[in-house]
Amino acid sequence: MIYRNLALIILLFFASTANAAKVDTGNDVYTPIFEALYTGSFAEKEQAIRELMKTDIKDKQKFLDGILYKTLMVHKKSKKVVWVEKQGSKFKLTDAFTGEDLGLESKRKVKKFSINNRMRSQINALISTMDLDSDDVQKRIEAVKAMLANPQPAHADLLKEKLTGEQDEQVRELMQTGIALANLGHAESAMRLQAIKNASDSLEPAVRGALVKLAETDADETVKNAAAKAVKLQEERVEFFGYIETLFFGLS
Numbered sequence: 001m002i003y004r005n006l007a008l009i010i011l012l013f014f015a016s017t018a019n020a021a022k023v024d025t026g027n028d029v030y031t032p033i034f035e036a037l038y039t040g041s042f043a044e045k046e047q048a049i050r051e052l053m054k055t056d057i058k059d060k061q062k063f064l065d066g067i068l069y070k071t072l073m074v075h076k077k078s079k080k081v082v083w084v085e086k087q088g089s090k091f092k093l094t095d096a097f098t099g100e101d102l103g104l105e106s107k108r109k110v111k112k113f114s115i116n117n118r119m120r121s122q123i124n125a126l127i128s129t130m131d132l133d134s135d136d137v138q139k140r141i142e143a144v145k146a147m148l149a150n151p152q153p154a155h156a157d158l159l160k161e162k163l164t165g166e167q168d169e170q171v172r173e174l175m176q177t178g179i180a181l182a183n184l185g186h187a188e189s190a191m192r193l194q195a196i197k198n199a200s201d202s203l204e205p206a207v208r209g210a211l212v213k214l215a216e217t218d219a220d221e222t223v224k225n226a227a228a229k230a231v232k233l234q235e236e237r238v239e240f241f242g243y244i245e246t247l248f249f250g251l252s
Contacts, residue, residue, distance in 0.1 A: 024079040025097055029055060034081050037067070037113050038074055045115065046122055053126060061130055063096070064123050072096060073110040084110055125152055132158075137168050144174040148181055148206040156182035177202050184210045189220040196223070200230040201237075208234055 023035045033055070036048035049067075053060060066072025066083065075082050075093060082093040082102060091110060093102035115123070124146070131143035147155050159175045159182070166172050180202070183195035192214065199207045211234070214227035 022079060023074055023081060025081055027097065030057065030097070034074075038111075042116050042119065045113075046119060049119065049122060049126070061127055064127055066096075067113045067115060068120065068123050070112045073112050075102065075105065075110055077109065078102070082110065121150060121152060124150055125155065125158075129158060132162050137171060140166075140168070140171045141174060144171065144178050147178050148174070148204060151178070151181045151185060151206065151210065153182055153185050153187075155179075156186075177204055177207060181207050181210055184214060189223050192218070192220070192223050193226055196226045196230050200233055203234060203237065 021031065021035055023031060023038050025031045025034055033048045033051050036044045037052075040048060049064075052063065057063060063072060071084055073082055073084050074080070080102065081096040083096055084091040084093060086092075087104060090104040090106055093105055093110070094100065095102060128143045128146045131139045131146075134140055134143070144159070147159070156179050159178045163172060163175045163179070166175060177199065180195045180199035181204075183191050184199065184207075186192050186195065196211065196214070199211065202208075208231070211227045211231050215224055215231050218224045218227065
């Protein structure tokens with residue numbers, strides 16, 4: 001009986017240790033989110049990022065940047081989420097939620113939030129989304145260009161939503177290009193064909209790259225042919241504008 005009770009105590013000890021929280025933010029809403037970001041599967045981490053965006057955390061972009069660039073970590077001993085700043089061979093730690101200075105620690109005492117390429121794309125897209133709401137036109141332009149450089153099918157709906165309220169013509173044109181570019185990666189052939197039609201006049205390098213890829217690798221022969229024609233049309237436009245430029249400077 002004694003041995004059985006001892007075994008039960010040991011089992012309960014390890015079970016409680018396994019279930020113990022590995023992150024402590026001091027906030028009942030934030031803690032499960034950062035716990036999932038720290039210990040969850042990549043699917044759970046993606047959901048945690050979405051939940052993070054719904055919270056009242058100030059400066060969400062700073063937290064996203066911290067996860068992306070490894071300036072936000074977890075202090076293993078205290079379980080606190082901390083900002084890390086390299087100072088010599090150690091890290092200066094600051095509590096991410098209270099601003100408390102936690103002193104210097106070795107690299108072994110903190111652990112990053114591990115992410116994969118899919119999450120990097122997710123985070124970059126969210127950061128771009130924030131700048132789409134900026135009052136600064138140039139920031140909105142740069143935000144759309146960042147999305148053009150890393151197109152995702154999900155961008156199409158997002159840009160359509162923002163397009164309705166956008167007043168600047170340059171931003172609108174870039175958004176329309178972004179919608180077409182996002183749809184070039186759509187799962188449905190009909191959507192890809194329409195996107196090719198919408199993007200054929202664009203000379204954006206990202207659009208050209210996507211069209212070339214479709215022309216070379218798309219599984220649908222109709223899509224491949226349409227993309228190849230669009231690429232040829234773009235080449236003719238580039239050649240024409242090059243000729244006009246040469247003629248203009250020649251006359252000058």
